[in-house]
Amino acid sequence: MVAQIIFLVITLAAIVLFTFNSRKIIRNIRLGRPVDRNDQPQKRLLTMLRVAFGQSKMVVRPIPAFLHFFVYIGFVIINIEVVEIMIDGLFGTHRIFHGLGGLYDFLIASFEILALTVWVACVIFLIRRNVLKLKRFSGVEMTSWPKSDANYILITEILLMTAFLMMNAADLKLQVLGSAHYTSAGAFPISQYLINLLPSSESTLVAVERGCWWFHIIGILAFLNYLPYSKHFHILFAFPNTYFSNLEPKGEFTNMASVTNEVKAMLDPSFVPAEAEPGKFGAKDATDLSWVNLMNAYTCTECGRCTDSCPANITGKLLSPRKIMMDTRDRITEIGKNIDKHGADHQDGKSLLDDYITREEIWACTSCNACVQACPVNIDPLQIIMELRRFAVMEESQAPGSINNMLGNIENNQAPWKYSPADRFNWAEGN
Incomplete structure (x- = not known):
């Protein structure tokens, strides 16, 4: 009964702490400007199923x-x-679903095979990051914490899978x-194949099995509460992020209603725009961005x-698009x-702008959308x-200066170039 009470207290504490920290992140996201992303629900659902669940953009x-x-x-x-x-x-039982018989055997066997594949994959990921040192895992924004964060998660996964397999090995021997x-x-x-690594003493085996059992579940609860402090919150946010992603064609930029109304009023003096609160053009701080940008x-x-x-x-x-997202977060x-x-x-x-992201960074962008296309979860x-x-x-x-010259040419010549509209077809003379 003591063990059950301790388990209940640890579980409730982990859930409460995770809820508390998650609510802070959701609050932060809601500090962004409102934007409607509830249109085309069927298409959004299919996008989420294909990109988040189906991992379709990973295969590149x-x-x-x-x-x-x-x-x-x-x-x-x-x-x-x-x-x-x-x-x-909670109830002090042991393998309570064992009554499922053959189905239970199949499930445990599947879990073990998957645990091994996760273990191997995480080891390879660690090698790629720390031994091979692939170039895309480096950069000015990849300071000690981002690199350590990735390693912590991979090492935790390896330890959890090891504990799971050792728990089963001790259980089998018992x-x-x-x-x-x-x-x-x-x-x-x-x-x-691990039972030969374990002692033969029944009491020691019970200690190993129980120790791995507690390590496994406490490790999972600790991992859960690490997520709000880590980049690995994407485990949960990838699904809503792809659901609320931009469905418009890449390269199609949004128009600001205030500017659109001004243009309509210039072209049509009878046009009467709907009353709207004066707003800021663009964004200087993170709260000027939309909540979708912040969720990204x-x-x-x-x-x-x-x-x-x-x-x-x-x-x-x-410019590093990854740094843009990290700075915004x-x-x-x-x-x-x-x-x-x-x-x-x-x-x-x-x-x-300025304190986190420099002017040089934003003007280095060619607006080609390569970063948007490359992101596995449709971040923009x-x-x-x-x-x-x-x-x-x-x-x-x-x-x-080059941008100002272009804007001046558009204003005066209706084209980005300095030539007069009257001279636009001079190149065709004599052809």
């Missing part, structure tokens, strides 16, 4: 896609066993010994596919912490860049 890189598939499937399916662990922990409380149940295609930031897993595909970054420019998190400490009206004198760094550009141009009238 076959090797990591193959490894990630096993980690993803293993993570989802092996955690079905957590249901049995939770019931056993079943063979006919130990009380250890019902003969389950098929163990992987852990059966919390969904980013820092895989680097966007930066690896960015032509500006490839040619040595300062860091800034909105900082704003949330300031709200918690000082209240909703607190101003810290900082902003996303370009939209954030364009909002920061809009603020710089329309609120501050600050832009690089």
